[in-house]
Amino acid sequence: MTGSAAPSPSAPRTTADGPTHALLADGTTVRIRHAKPDDHDAVLRLYEAMSPEHLRYRFFVASPRSAARAAARVRRCAAPGGTTSCAGAGSGYRGLLAEHEGHLIGITEYEITGTDTAAPGQVTADIAVAVADGWHHRGVGTLLLEHLVSVARADGISAFTADALAENHEMLKVFADLGLRTVRHFDGTEVHCVVRLDQTDAYLTSLETRGRIAGVASLRPLLRPRSVAVIGVGRRPGSVGRAVLRNVGTGGFSGRSFAVNPHAATVVGVHSVPDVASLPEVPDLAVLAVPAAQVPTVAEECGKHGVRALLVVSAGLDATQARALLDTCRAHDMRLVGPNCMGLANTERDICLDATFAAAHPRPGTAGVAVQSGGVGIALLSGLARLDIGVSSFVSLGDKYDVSGNDLLQWWESDGVTDLALLHLESFGNPRAFSRTARRVSRRMPVLTLDAGRTEAGRAAAASHTAAAATRTMTRRALFTQAGITATDSVTELLQAAALLHAQPLPTGARVAVVTNAGGAGVLAADACAEAGLSLPLLGDQLIEGVLDVLPEGASAANPVDATAAVSEEQLRACVDRVAASGGVDAVLVVLVPTAVAAATGDVLVRSLTHAPDRHHDTPVAAVLIDQDQPVRLLPADTGHLPAYAEPQAAARALAHAVERARWLARPPGTTPALTDVDTPRARAAVEAYLDQHPEGGWLGPHERAELLDCYGIPQLPWAWAETEDEAVLAADRLKGPDGLVVLKAHWPGLLHKTHHHALHLDLRGDAQVRAAHRDLETRFGDLMTGVVVQPLAARGTELFAGVVQDEVFGPLVLFGLGGTATEVLADHAARLAPLTDHDVHDLITAPRCAPLLFGHGGNGSVDLEGLEQLLLRLSRLAVDLPQLAEADLNPVLARPGQITALDAHIRLLPRVSQDPYLRQLRRLR
Template sequence: MENYPAGWEADVVLRDGGTAHLRPITPADADALARMHEAQSPESVYLRFFAPLPRLPKRDLERFVNVDHRDRVALIMLIGDDIIGVGRFDKISDTDAEVAFNIADAHQGRGIGSILLEHLAAAAREAGIQRFTAEVLPQNRSMLQVFQAAGYEVSRGFDDGVVAVNFDIDPTARSIEVQASREHRAEALSVRTVLHPTSVAVIGASRKRNSTGHLLIRNITAAKFTGDLWVVHPEADQIAGVQAYPSLADLPGKADLAVIAVPAESVTEVVKDCAVHGVKAVLVISSGFAETGPEGAELQRRMVATSRAYGMRVVGPNSFGLVNEAEDISLNASLAPFLPASGTLGLFSQSGALGTALLAAAKNRGLGISTFVSAGNRADLSGNDLLQYWEEDPATQTVGLYLESIGNPRKFSRIARRVSRVKPVIVIKSDLTGRELPPGHIVRTSSLAPHTLDQVLEQAGVIRADTIHRLFDLAQVFSSQKLPAGRRVGVIGNSAAMGTLIMQRARSEGLHVGTDPVSLHPEVDTQTFRAELDAMYARNDVDSVIVTFTPSAGAEEAEIAALLSESAARSGKTTVACFLGIQGVHEELTTFLTDEHGNRVSRTVPSYIGPEDAVWALARATDYARWRAADHGTYVELDDIDDKKVRSIIDSALDGAEPGSPVRLERDDTRALLNAYGIDVLPYFAASTVEEGLAAAEKIGYPVALKAVTNVLRHRMELGGVRLNIDSPEELAEDFTAVQNTIRQLTDEDEPLVDVQAMAPHGVPCVIRAGEDPLLGPLLAFSLAGDSTELLGDVEHRVAPVTDNEAEDMIRSIKASPRLFGYRGLPPMNIEPLRRVLERLSVMVENHPQILELVIHPIVATETESHVLSAHVDLLPDATRIDGTRRLLS
């Protein structure tokens, strides 16, 4: 369809957790629009059209469905084939448009108006529209509330019985906050629908005991699911002792969750049948989808599109299943024949085989879980969705995720940063750049180095574990101990060699061991061990304690374990232990206390087989505690920027550009773009002759610098492309000729351009990059200038927007940062101007996703100021940000 903006299509989650499909209207929607209108109440019709209108006149109907997708835009929201909401705008000037909505009576209160407004505003901004107006009857309170609650600065006027509403549609801090809050509530509810069913139907179970469906039924039954369990089978009376029904239509009630284990080619039809019969969510165990190749990928796409279009979430396909250990649910809809006990660890896995390993490891270590979800191919329900749910789930205190890919890392970072402030998030992932994908996972890729993602995770407070073993090492601390109060560690045990090893390891992991380990006699008695433990816990210079015990002819291991757990519980200080033969959180190291409310509670000291594991886990828990307690700063609010000018520069440069082909911004436009954000480039003039160079130097004033404009020699002083501290016309003429001759030797330019620029004061040259990464979205990078920085990868990255503290942390975190702070007696540089530039570029690339890459190279930090010497900007005409200013499932 000509000019049809397919990029505006989106699957969305509604306020109650259901899903719907949103897309631009087309002429083929006329009948569905007419049906929606005729089903509306007279009151709803009057509120929308200001007049009684039982049926849409044919002329109006044709006008409503025929739009140009620029000056006249209409978006519809559908469930199945039914339109449940319409939002539209009509351009009334170059910068203004009138907006209107119509929500189906049966679906009001589901947040449809607010989602349509977000998507309309995003489409309008693409067309250069800056402001929405609307005319609303005073009694249409729900529509007025949509505008007011969106987070925009709304002004109202009352004239001739109508309320006139006006507001700018550029995102504000408040509108972004409102959007994130609504997204969180909706996605958390959609996951709750999956994990808290009151009825489950298993579809595709065979009477063969070794079949997948048979195993699922046995596992659900064995876990004593508290709801109704039904089996759908066209012929059997019962399977695995559970009554079977010929079809979903024959069930005695509606199933909240359908567990599907039929051949892949039949799944989409089963999903359609589930939608017809009111199923709220589906768990697809079946394989044979995207992991098998293009045909399977198309099957998967159709299955997910069908499910979302009818309001259902999908777990899978190729899923290992899901578990909810809550007493009022007790659901094991998985292929795991065993389960850990009920506990506080939430687990997410994209791999079925590793899902089994995760559950087995939790069980072996005595760690209880709250919920477990295997996403399989992660075609719909993802780790981002589970994070939304776990953030407020009181049963989950620690989150563990095994990720084979992240479809939307920017959203993951945004959500994880929020979750990490209240609960630890541990991630296992070998590659996060999207270049090493398992079969069935389709994501964008990033050209950035893998360590970039480590920095992004660290920015969000997420702890990265290399292995399942490491994940559970850390989960042991979080599930049984309070967070460490600081880095000061005390070491005590009955082995001097072990104590020394632990001390050395602790210091290498960034912990502080202020005194030598307390080394007791190998055959220490219980009384002495207790006294020394109590003395260690009483010390004011110890925040955490590491205890080791090696069995000998002295005290029994069980006795030491009992007194350790009791002393540790009484002290309230974080404690980890190394007891041979005890790994995990077990009753041998558990004691019971009465809390301040009179409740009997257990306290367990986690034990590790090796001292390296104990120290690593304690160090990462300490790092997390420090991150959580730190002041992460505030996002900068800039009132001296000119976004309209930036948008105009970008639009002009991209006018007529080929899709997918980057466009290099002209140098004068680059200066103007930076200037619109309060960043000045040190004055320079391009010259092609010595005479022009001399004239430029006279305007600027000596001393000046000469720089080759050609990319081959740009910034390359060692190749003769840069000459500094030129103090006189004679010196300039000589150096200008030398630079031009060097350019001619390496290029075919006859009269190469040379920049004549004012000399910056002496300082430390740095490089700042900002732009749109396909996978991560807007990203900042900071480093010192020079080949060594690039060769050693000494670059810090952060996802934009960044806070003031995050911007400063970028500067301080590079390994070469001592050069900015008085290295070897040199004066310290003022990093505040660097921080301000990072903050401003953070806002710029957040607001303008067409900026593919903006490079300031170099920006020279001095004792007082920073000076931008050179910059270039590449733009991308068809930039599409995964996690933008409109809510959608991705």
């Protein structure tokens, strides 16, 4: 499918950015926005319509006067400037409203009450929640509170306080189920609650659970509709709408289908009506195949008629049409797939919906497929059909204005059918939320992706080492690795990996035995395994003896095992079974070549692998059939299916993917360690102070970056600032180490690579050398230089590099690797998305090629690994706490036994607004 000129969906933003939409527990779409003074009347009507019982729960008395006072506070406190008691919007009072189709259904508010004694420098706020009668038990209050928590955190509030009647069990349960730490104190008929706003993993898990329930409920009209209408059905053969309608009819859809065409009475045997309003019943799903200019109007007609989901196959929407389409879907509570897509399908037996314009119906099966490219979708459907895996549901996301890969992962997790997830995503709306969902789903089923958009032609050179190293490919791969997603580079590789993961048990390690009937083919397979990161261990003496006992004369039992061209079906079966059951290897790769002297034909030898009724082992087995004409096949076997590949490289890559998945599953989910000596309020104040003076942002000076690093306990080499020659001499005398040597580094705003500019002097001893070095820097750089940084000469050690880049889509990315002046040339880096877990830190430290140096290679002793872990965790926390941190570059970081020290640092800030990537809200268009 081709792209369009319409704007792309952006990541969800915080409610502070303006109105947003989110899903209730039953899948209903509501609008959440800040309260304004002119909302007074609507708020008053909300309270006046509440039952006496609910009024009493809200105000402790069923008093109209209390309701009037509460409504008046919205008018008074939501106004800019506010009053003394309310302190104005953004300072002392916040009110959030929930609306459905223009009607107010809930309100939550907070008002700052004082300083938080448990968190110095932060404050507490008193909160209240009210939900309209008729909307209880649908998650309105919980959703509003989640958004209020996000706003409060951005405002520096650390805890909510609330009073409730002890009999108000529903409200108390809402607080308890939020996932936040809540302390309750009972005082007679009342309960005083204190809710801590720390973003703990328990809270994020609760958010995910509520989001999954709501998301799945909202997708039911889309993926399990009871009726479908195709709008824009052409009379001429070859039209897209006609093709979709034909597939719905011939695919065995269990519900009712309708056609909309003002110029035809029937289309492909289906009765047609002239417009949406004339449909005999309200369909759950409407497929729009009309010209782009008509899409917003038809979508509005569907919304007013009560349609719950839209599938827009039309392409070419401009920005105005795109916004109108999405606004209509949000206003009328409809989920949207597309536009510019090839449709969707659900092969479940009681659904059988094929609402695509593909040439063939998808084969029923257990693989969930979501793609942005229609061409990739057709290729995957065809490949999965050939493998006899088939699909449970298929969604062509197209331009992905609403429904995304994250939504589909949640659906497959819950549908009771899917056991394999395949994704092709050209873009990510909210990668951090996607990552958390994928981590959870990946533990239940393999999740594979075709990594699209790996290159960045014309990418501009970055300013710092960190930004230069942080390619989009590295960022995407970090996401996939951390989430347990199997990333592949082509459709063929994706299908090859899927075949093995679907058909065979996971290997417990990377040890592979190659068994072949042709020695040369075995060597090729051995090379392929080694190149894929697999190992071919020597077989034990007892196993060698047992293998030779069952093979023909002349066989070799090294690894690879050469069974010779004379091997028979029984001999090959016995050999493979003995090797697989030995415990000495984790997988067996059988490579078969047709030969003129074979004792058994190729088909018979293959049967030795597929027909083994007495086989008792859990070792995965894969075959390479050199003469087969397909890249991969799944051969029916007694115990399931046997994956067979056309070349050793493909089989080795698939096995390597299986090994990586097994390793990921074997490791428990990581945790984010708690850090001591972190002063986040001070750091935020320092950032705000800098941006007040530099509204456009910029690179921090030595004092400012040292303070920021000190707020997070990141160790730095002692230093002093000198603006004159005499100051430099005094600083050098004070800072010189046991060897008496110091370093002078020139500084001016924006200077990043001192070595490139020859802006530093090393190994300076005594006043005379310090003075000479300072004069040299002054002579060469003149008024450009604002001063020098004086430091003691650091001891010898391993020079490393650690940094952060704040990606506008993916969030902060932490990089680590070999440092020094050649860091970009050697490109020995690893990357993970923040916040880092303990596992992520371990992976960062062990992934670069320089890792052996850190563990004592060469007899120099291990560096301070715990200190290195702490540095990376603190750098991650710095980036997560401060979204204004555009990039940070610590290079070099000196690593020695017992010591980790940052010798130099560069930090750039930009005026960015805090984003909450985990807040439950639907996507918006940029």
